[in-house]
Amino acid sequence: xxxxxxxxxxxxxxxxxxxxxxxxxxxxxxxxxxxxxxxxxxxxxxxxxxxxxxxxxxxxxxxxxxxxxxxxxxxxxxxxxxxxxxxxxxxxxxxxxxxxxxxxxxxxxxxxxxxxxxxxxxxxxxxxxxxxxxxxxxxxxxxxxxxxxxxxxxxxxxxxxxxxxxxxxxxxxxxxxxxxxxxxxxxxxxxxxxxxxxxxxxxxxxxxxxxxxxxxxxxxxxxxxxxxxxxxxxxxxxxxxxxxxxxxxxxxxxxxxxxxxxxxxxxxxxxxxxxxxxxxxxxxxxxxxxxxxxxxxxxxxxxxxxxxxxxxxxxxxxxxxxxxxxxxxxxxxxxxxxxxxxxxxxxxxxxxxxxxxxxxxxxxxxxxxxxxxxxxxxxxxxxxxxxxxxxxxxxxxxxxxxxxxxxxxxxxxxxxxxxxxxxxxxxxxxxxxxxxxxxxxxxxxxxxxxxxxxxxxxxxxxxxxx
Numbered sequence: 001x002x003x004x005x006x007x008x009x010x011x012x013x014x015x016x017x018x019x020x021x022x023x024x025x026x027x028x029x030x031x032x033x034x035x036x037x038x039x040x041x042x043x044x045x046x047x048x049x050x051x052x053x054x055x056x057x058x059x060x061x062x063x064x065x066x067x068x069x070x071x072x073x074x075x076x077x078x079x080x081x082x083x084x085x086x087x088x089x090x091x092x093x094x095x096x097x098x099x100x101x102x103x104x105x106x107x108x109x110x111x112x113x114x115x116x117x118x119x120x121x122x123x124x125x126x127x128x129x130x131x132x133x134x135x136x137x138x139x140x141x142x143x144x145x146x147x148x149x150x151x152x153x154x155x156x157x158x159x160x161x162x163x164x165x166x167x168x169x170x171x172x173x174x175x176x177x178x179x180x181x182x183x184x185x186x187x188x189x190x191x192x193x194x195x196x197x198x199x200x201x202x203x204x205x206x207x208x209x210x211x212x213x214x215x216x217x218x219x220x221x222x223x224x225x226x227x228x229x230x231x232x233x234x235x236x237x238x239x240x241x242x243x244x245x246x247x248x249x250x251x252x253x254x255x256x257x258x259x260x261x262x263x264x265x266x267x268x269x270x271x272x273x274x275x276x277x278x279x280x281x282x283x284x285x286x287x288x289x290x291x292x293x294x295x296x297x298x299x300x301x302x303x304x305x306x307x308x309x310x311x312x313x314x315x316x317x318x319x320x321x322x323x324x325x326x327x328x329x330x331x332x333x334x335x336x337x338x339x340x341x342x343x344x345x346x347x348x349x350x351x352x353x354x355x356x357x358x359x360x361x362x363x364x365x366x367x368x369x370x371x372x373x374x375x376x377x378x379x380x381x382x383x384x385x386x387x388x389x390x391x392x393x394x395x396x397x398x399x400x401x402x403x404x405x406x407x408x409x410x411x412x413x414x415x416x417x418x419x420x421x422x423x424x425x426x427x428x429x430x431x432x433x434x435x436x437x438x439x440x441x442x443x444x445x446x447x448x449x450x451x452x453x454x455x456x457x458x459x460x461x462x463x464x465x466x
Contacts, residue, residue, distance in 0.1 A: 070134015
């Protein structure tokens with residue numbers, strides 16, 4: 001029994017730690033290991049029955065953002081506090097304030113839920129970093145807009161550092177579930193600089209709340225998938241079927257609509273905005289977004305890739321979208337067309353991850369499903385002779401994220417393979433070789449269109465997966 005017990009002890013210990021020792025507030029992203037959203041609760045001054053606080057939401061995530069309809073912040077009061085007034089935000093419900101015969105508080109609920117104000121709010125109701133409809137940009141894309149804030153006047157609360165109590169049970173919807181918030185922690189009071197930058201003030205006291213994201217909590221099914229193709233193979237590897245749902249599922253009848261349906265416009269316009277289930281175009285994978293990676297051209301010292309992002313959501317636009325790509329040749333990226341680019345290097349000495357997003361006012365909006373529901377760009381890589389190859393799927397990405405969510409990749413054995421004379425017609429192989437030689441004769445920045453190989457002008461919005 002001794003050896004059996006010694007072998008079972010580590011297993012039992014790991015099980016107990018996984019059940020009780022690991023906090024449910026923790027989530028880990030290998031590509032953004034320190035990314036989180038931090039809520040700062042700064043008490044700025046004391047009042048006769050409480051305090052005035054500035055509550056700010058800081059997005060420290062590199063590529064994950066909050067889009068419309070925006071964030072919703074909730075908590076539970078420790079005592080019987082009320083909210084007398086707010087600037088830059090508002091609670092969704094007032095609650096029962098019948099016990100106040102005179103001045104009526106802004107909110108009397110024990111568990112208020114706060115949302116941001118909309119753009120165009122009168123100046124006397126605004127505060128700094130407010131009124132963007134709850135939209136919170138990522139830290140890389142738009143740092144100035146990666147913070148949101150509102151001012152709150154709290155009553156029936158403590159009036160000193162020793163008598164005040166922090167709220168608890170914080171929740172952050174963005175706009176749905178996905179974020180888990182920890183306990184408020186007292187930290188060193190925040191310092192503020194005056195507009196003339198000649199004087200510093202500081203809060204009376206400060207609490208920090210850290211919220212982390214989990215894709216498993218955000219949605220039950222994936223939200224995007226990846227398809228692949230190349231100039232050296234006639235096969236287009238579509239997204240795996242039914243990865244985000246199945247259109248023949250009886251429980252989801254009516255959840256998709258054919259792209260050629262004459263009633264598409266009327267269905268989208270009359271669809272209730274309160275319905276959370278997205279209305280998608282019918283595809284074999286039923287994913288809202290598809291990312292297509294096409295190995296387009298091969299030069300003597302360079303090779304070229306075309307990326308196409310297609311939106312299958314009817315009536316849903318993606319503002320400030322972004323793409324995170326992991327590929328071993330990204331440290332030799334020579335040029336990118338019509339996308340912004342920033343390398344992500346969470347680990348020293350490893351540059352295999354890049355963040356891509358649209359150019360402002362040009363293609364930073366991925367429109368709803370339809371003829372304009374796609375964005376595309378091309379990447380030019382310099383060949384590294386020590387590692388470059390088209391064999392065994394090396395030219396395809398290892399991982400792709402869209403708006404912070406991991407996309408479903410095809411299985412590795414389905415990747416387009418190099419031509420083989422024993423498996424493919426000789427004429428097809430000779431054609432591919434001829435295209436490689438033709439493309440190698442021209443510099444990649446001169447006229448790549450002159451040597452268009454197989455699939456280069458392929459319309460990836462109309463692949464056979466529909």
